[in-house]
Structures are given as C-alpha cells and as structure tokens.
Amino acid sequence: MPETRLRKLFNPWKSSSVNERPWEPTELRPRNRHPFRLCYLPICAAILLAVAIVGILALPAGASPQEALQDAANPDYRPFPIVGSRVAMWVVAQLHLMFAAFVLAVPMFALIIEIIGYVTKDKRYDDLAYEFTKLLSVSFSFTATLGAMLTFMLFILYPRVATYMVSIFSWTFFPYVFLFFLEALFLYSYYYGWGKFSPKVHLALGVCLNIVGTAIMFIADAWLTFMNTPNGISETGALVSLPDAINNFIWMPINIHRLIANMAFGGSIAAAYGAYKFLGAKTEEEKAHYDWMGYIGNFIAISALLPLPFAGYYLGKEIYAYSQSLGITLMGGTFSWLFIIQAILIGNLFLAANYYLWVSMERIEGAERFRRFIKYLLASVTITFIVWATPHSLVATVEEARQMGGAHHPMLGVLGVMSAKNTAVNVMILTTYISFLLYRRGNKEAIVPWAKTGNRVQFAIFAVTILFVIFLGVYGYFVEARVRIALSVPQVLAVLTAMISVTAIDIFMFKNAKKTGEIKWGQMPDRAQYALFFIALTFAWTMGLMGYVRAGMRQHWHVFGVLQDTSPDAFTPTLGFASNVISVTVLIFFLFISIVFWLSGLSGKKPWEPKAVDAVRSAESVGTERAVEAPE
C-alpha cells in the first residue's frame, strides 16, 4: 500500500478535529465543509425538513389537524363501494347518454312525422307522431334525474376533475340550466298541447323544442370533447380562450355524429316499441298499426345509419388532426380490437336491417318479383361483412404463426387494411340502399314512358359506383399513405352521389305509378319483430361501445395531455371487462325503457272501476297495454 499523506481535515468521523484546524472556505466546496459539530446542524435540519415534507405529502392526517381537515375535504378521488368509482360513473354516464339521445331524437322525427301528417292531411301520421311523443315525458324526467346523478357523482367521486372542468367551463353552465328550463317548457307544451293549438303554432313549438334540445347537446358536447382534445388553454392548463375551448377539434364532428346517431338510436328504440306492442297485439287493427310504427321507426334508424360512417370518418380525421398518437391509440394500438367488435356489431346491424326489409317484402303484393335478388344482396352483405370484420393482426397459435411465417397472413393481411374495409363498408351501404329501393318498388310499376331508360340509368349508376369504389380500394394498395388516406373521400362522395341521383330518378319515375297490389300491414311474422329488437339492442350496444372508446382513448388522462388520472382506475381495462359493463348497462337501459313503455301505456287505460269483471274491453284502446296483455 502506498504511503499516503493525510491532511488533517474537519471530518465527522475524526474525533479530535475540533482543535486541529479552523474551517477555511474553499470556492470548490461551498457547502459541505463545516466545522465538526456544526456540520450536523444542516444535516439534521435537512432531515427534519425532508421528514416534514414527506409527512405532509404522504400522511396528511399526521401533519396538523387543520391541514388534515382541509385535505380530507379536498381529496383527488373518493371511492365508490363494490364496483368502484369508474364503473359507477361509466354506467350512470352511459345511461344518461342513452336516455338523452332518445329524448333528443324523438322530437326530431316526431316533428318530421307531424309535418308529413300536416302536409298530407293524413291523420295516421299525426297519431303516430303523438304516440312517439307520449314516450317523451317520462324519458325526459329519467334523463334529467340521471344527469343530476352523473353531476353529483362527478363532484363526489372525481372532485379534482370536476373542479378543473368548472374552472374552464364555468360560464357555460348557466345557459345550460336555462336551456333545460326552456326544454321542459317546450316539451310539455308540445306534448300536452297536442291538438289544443292551431297546427302551425304546435309545429312551431316542436321546432323550438328541437332547437333548444340541440343547443343543450352542443353545450354538453363542449365539455366532453374538451376532455379528449383540449384547446384554448395555456401549457399549464389554465384557460386562455373559452370560445377556443368550446370549439375544440372534435366538438363539431361529435355534434354532427351525435345528431345523426341519436336519430338512428331513437328510431330503433321507437321501432322496438312498435315491435313490443305488435307482439302483444290482439286485434288485426292493432297489429297493422304497430307493424307500420315499427317500420317507420326502423326506416328512420336505417336512414340515419347510412350517413353515420361518413360522420365517423370526419370525427376520426379530426382526432388524427389533433394528435396523431391519440388517433393511433384509437385505431391501431390498444383499441384496434375494439373496432373488430364494432365491425361485427355494424355488420349485424346491416344484416338485420336488410333482413327486415326482405321479410317485409312478404307482406307486399307484387314484391315476389324481387325475391330472386335477395340471394345476391345477401351474398354481397356477407362478403363485405367478412372483409370488414377481418382483423389486421391475427390471433394465431404458434403452429399457425409458423405456417404463416409471422403474425400476418398473406391473404387475410390484404383484407385487414383500411383500403379493403372502406371499400367493404361503402359496398355494404349501397347494397342496403338497393334492398330498400326494391322494397319501395314492391307494389309499384312505373308507367312513365322512359321507365326502361330510367332503370338502365339507375343500374349504370350503381355499376359505375361499385366499380369506382372497388377500383379506388385496390388502387389504395399501390400508393403511399398520404394518397391512400385521401382516397376514402371520393369513395364516400361517389356512394352519396349514387344514392342521391338514383333516389331522384326513382321519385320521378314512380310518380303516379301503377299499383300492383296492397301492402298488407300487420301480416308480418314475429321473427321480423325480433329483428327490430335485435337492431335496437345492437344500436344500444354499439353506442355503449363507442362511448367507451371515446372516453377510453384518453387512457390515463382525465383531460388528455393536461390532467393526469392518478386514481387506482387509471389503467385501461380489457375489452372483455368493458363488454360486460356495456351489456349490463344496456340491460339496465332496456329495463328502464320498458318502464317508460309501460307508463306511456297507462294514459290510454280505462279508468279504474270496482268490480269491472265483465267490463267490455274495447278494441279502440290502441296503446293500452293491460288490455292487450291480460290473459283471457
């Protein structure tokens, strides 16, 4: 060991250093050179301070009673028994949304149906509109109750999030409440004032009801879209501009998407109501009425469903525009399998919608001509369904993966990409449209002189559109991403153009067309009614799923990139767990809505009388449920 020269130094491990040498400051070491005993002081102080800080942070109760009180009053999160805060919030929010969607959608098509009734002077339409409206009043109360519950739960379970959201949107809550008052006013005057005002005044009430309802939704959308794509705030999260925060990237897309989706959802629930009444109907008249009601509801639902994917593209595009990584999380990352489930749901929807139309053709005299096309339409729906549901990365066992030489199948890989799926969904929409066109023509025969040419032109439009759509889909494989993404726009435009132009031709061609037979309303098999239930359930489930992904794509953020989720629920659960929650939510919703159905049936019930044993139940009691369901 080399000889070392030890300089005497003030050193905590050296006992006699006090007398040896006075402390000398050195510029190299400004802090850690101290006389022996004194040097313990800063160490002790530092330890005390550290303990105090850690104590305050980790054990709020241990610091001081006052602080403890304050901290207990302002926790970041509070627990919810058994299911936990997240699932509780999730279910209540989803139920609120479903009821709200129903309450916003019904006035829209009730008004449209009422207008049709007013223009055509057909009393049937007016009655139908009133019957839809009857469902509203109870649903409105349910919506408001669930909304209040949602708000309370937000403030109780997620105080930090609620405080932050209030700090951004404080000024939007007042008009929201005010509009809610107006909504109640218009809704009840629209409902109770049925037939009590001049038709024009009543229609004006309906218009006001819809405007107010839409405004309410727009305000609420601002809050939730802000959480996904926050805007108008500084880097530290403080509010800079309220208009910017409201008009964030996906505010408008969500507004549009929800407006259309509400129509589809509301229509399907109304159709389910018709189906429910149909299955319990005793007389032919009732059956005919509710068959027709189910048909109208389903027609609204499917008409709104057709443009929905396009609104979805717009929404997706804006999400990507806001943040590429948010978009990728949504479509390619954690949630890519969710969109396979969605494809199965939408595929089922289209299949069921087509099925309903095809079965409906059974009750149209003269529609037998079109039966032979069903096979091909079905083949088209099936193939596009398969393409749409093909996953990009496959679940394969080791043996299978070895045979494929990786996780990608050479054939399925081709089908699993966006080019193929966009093409498939466009063709699927066109097929459904053709099914509807055939249904519409069921009992009609065009007598205009240019009927043959018209048919040929329509056929040519379809052929060209489908070829064009498929060509663009195939072309997409040969170009780079930038071009490929843009290709979906001409595809969508081509399909829309085709549908509009064919409809225009059809309207003129079948003006005063010869009737080959009657539509025998009520002569529907029960299975078609179950198809309506299936559609309503699938819509509700899809809504639950998409609601989940819209909220879930923020992953561990309350407000994406601004306010982090530090609760125990910050993780993203499995899709299976989410599916179970959604199923339970949908079940609760359907139990609630059956209460609504039952309540709205009460108003048509006969007054209670003692000993009404031999009371004759009149057949005119359309919409009375007890009469319908009472055992003979």
Add this chain to the structure above:
Amino acid sequence: MNIVVLLAIAAGLIALRFLKPNSLAWSSATWVAVYVFLRYGVVPPVPASVLTMFMFIITLSLAVYLTTTEDRLKEVSNAFVSFFTDKKYTIPLVVALIGLPFIVAFRVYQNLTQLPDPPVVGRTIHPPPPATITFKGRQVDLVDEDNPYRELETSDPTAFAEHVSNGRLVYYQNCVKCHGDNMVGDGLFARGFNPIPANFQDPTTIAMLQESYLFWRIAKGAPGLPVESTPWSSAMPAWETFLSEEDIWDVILFMYDFTDQRPRAKEVHE
C-alpha cells in the same frame, strides 16, 4: 390458394345441383364448402380464431337466407319436424341424439387436454444490418463496400472462376452440413434446428439481399443478430473465427453462382 381444393369444392357443388336438394341441404352444403375452402383451400391455413369468426358470419347469413321467405322457412321447419317425427328417421334420430352429446364431450376433452402453447414471439427474419462491423480488427463498411472480387467477373473471368472454385471448397467444407448439397437448407443437421437453415434457392433469401449483407451474416452468425431477431434462436456460427475475409467473399460468389442468382444491386443515394 390451393387450386385442387377449390376445384373439388366447385365440382362437389355442381354435382349437388343435379340432386336438386332442398334449401336446408343446399345451405348446409354451402356451409361445408366455405369451411373446407377456408380450412384447406387457403395456404397458409387461416388461423382458427379468424376461421371461427368467418364461420359465425356465414352461419348468420345462411340463417337469414333460410328464414327470409315463408316458403323457405316452412321447408326448413318441415325438414326438422319430419326428422323428429317420421318413422323412417328413427335410427338417424337416435344416433344424432346420442351422438351429439358425445361430440360436445369430445370437444371439451380436446380443449382440456390441449397442451399450453408458448407465447408467439415475432422474429424479424432479415434484420437491418449495422453500417459497419469489425472483422478481425478491420472496420468493414457494409453500406459502401462491396464484394471486392465481384468485378473480376467481367474484367478477369479466369481469376473469378478461381475465386468461385475456392468458394465451392469453403462451402462443402463448412456450410454443406446444414445448408445442404443443393443449398435448399436440408443438410444433415438441418432437422435439429429451429429456425431451419436458410434455403438459398428461394428467391426471397439471397436474391433480395446485397453481398455485404451476406458477409455480415456469415461473419457474425447468430451471436451477432440484433435484439429484434432474438439472438441464439439461430444456430449459425460466427464464421469470422474460422474463415478469412477472402474465403467469405469467395463463398458468397459461389452461392450466387450455384443458385444462378444475382445479388441485389446497391441502392444509389442521390
């Protein structure tokens, strides 16, 4: 796609047409045809998970097909009713009623006795090469350097032939045991390995790689594989310890010469 299976399915369906079957039989036949096509007609086979989903969709649309019109529904329900009530179907009915639970039980047994699969690990077969490697202390630039003897092919064919014949010697002394006599990766030891030795006759191996890439793989072998290619799951030795630089370039020349392939050209940087 397997053409033979495809033709067999088509022939079967056409033959069925002549029997004039009812809707139920026709639908069942379609179901079976689609299943056979997806199961055996597609190469490589469709994974079971996807197959299940596809068959579910097919089942659904066939159910739709059978129940759209009243006539067809009646045809189907009559077939079922007669199967359950007709005297002449007694024996098949008994067989079906006894057999079905057995099939279900057998499936359960199969599922329960299945050995657990190891997780699938994605393996990059041709990882990107490093820009430079150190070969016996010398820095070899894999981007710009090329086979130094390749130019002899045109300038000095005799010298080139010498290099190729030296390469032949190197190949049959070292490589043949795994990569095989005909370079298809079926040498004596090949069966013991996973992944199996590369098949150089396959146009997706050496034909789409540059010579410098081959030099890297031969010199550094499995131990030099980057992480994404999971080193050690390949049995290729690092030949830099056994062969000289010239030997390696020579054997590369021989590999292309023997398989009648050309190395991938260098990409020109603008």
Add this chain to the structure above:
Amino acid sequence: MKSSLKIFGFVIVVLAFYSYVGNTVPQKITYPPESADLSADMTPDELAIAGADIVAGKGTCLGCHTVGSRDSGLRFPDLGGIATKASTRIAGMSALEYLAHSLYEPNEFIVDGFLAGMPAINRPPIGLTDDEIKAVIAYLQSLGGTPSVTLATDVGYVTEVSAIAPAPSGGATLGAGLDGPGVFTTYLCNTCHSIDSPDPLVGPSLFDVGSRLSKAEIYEAVMEPDATLAEGFPGGVMLTTLNALGFYQKVSPEELRALVNYLADQQGN
C-alpha cells in the same frame, strides 16, 4: 305477459352474445406508463437496451413506427437502420443532432412521402423526460450503428417542467436520497474506479478501500481529492469531474454519509 318474457329472454341472449364476442378478442390491460430506471452510470449499450423498453412502452413509438419492416406503403417512416440514414438526412446535421431534433421538434423535417403529425416527445401526452429521450436516442443509434449517448451527453435540448401536468419522475433522479451504491453510480464514480476487482481503471481501484483507509480518510479523499493522492495517479482529474457533475452542489449530507459507509465496507474479497 308471455311475449314480454320471450322478449326479455331474447334481450338476455343478444347481450350475452355480445359479451361473449367482447371476451373472445385478445384481452389486454393497458397500465399507465412507468418511468424507466435510468442511472447516470449506464453505458451507451445499456442505455440502448433501456431505450428499447421506452420505445416499446412509455414512448408508444411502436404504435406508429416499425423497425425493419419491408412492407410497402408504411404510414410512418421505418426505423430500421435509422442510425445510418440519420447522418445523411439533413446536410450539416450529425446523426445525433438529427435524432434529437426529430424527437424534440418532429414536424420540422418530414421524410418524403410521409405526413407530419408526430407529437413532440418531451411534451404531454407522451412526455418523456430528457433522460428517457437520451435512452431512446441510444436505442435508435443501435439500429444500424453503435450507440454513443450517455445521460451526460448534451443533445442540445432541455425540457422545462410544466407546472400543472405532474411530470413523471425520471427514475433515479439526482439528490433523491440515494444509498451508497446509488451515489457511487449516479455520480459516475464507477467509470473511473472499479469496485469489485483490484484492477485499477482511470483512478485507483476501491476494491479494498475499506481496509486501507479509515472513514475519515475516505471522507477526506472524497471531499478534497487532491489532498492525498494515491501514487501513480494524476491529481485534479477527480475534482474537475465531480465539479462538472455538480457533485458538491447536489449531494446531500445523508448521501455523503451513505457513500462513505459504503466505501468503508469494501474490504476486498
């Protein structure tokens, strides 16, 4: 009533079916990202390995980018061999500068044929710390090259910590109550002093320092390295290095004590 029960049964069946579908797809729970364990003593190679984890995990890079994919029509640039490409992408920019630039200001230089849209990696939502980004750079350098970055490398960018978004703590942060070995590695002592073998590196081996020096002597040797020099080693090196690392400013008394105790425990064997 019978039809109501039938409908109820139908509802249950349909919902159960959708639950079943939801449970057949791959089930994966995504947890909030955890900060990687990075320490200042990591060699570039070790850093590259840690970087690979960040790239696959917290950085979520592989959501968009591929490594070594030969598919045509990729939506984002492939990262295979990026180290080679990075040096030639922008004239006058070294590979290191280009990589750092691409991570901190990703939308300035866009590779031909691709769209802008990558988020700045040091900002939320991804919000990697500067140290984590260095690990990512080391990993990228390993793709087709040799990593050269350590946590001490200056890549030309420093992120200011935002006030509201709680910046995830970057693993072993300096001054955070380290133990003896922690201090020893955090302040890079181990790059010059070997601790588990008697072979000296740049400075003398500390393999058996506990048997050679008392705690007091160790303390002095740390606080005033040039006061007593081991024979055969130059003076000034350790003092300059420790000053450059800010050791004397940052190290807390407890840490210093832990370090001295740790070194005193090195008795050889």
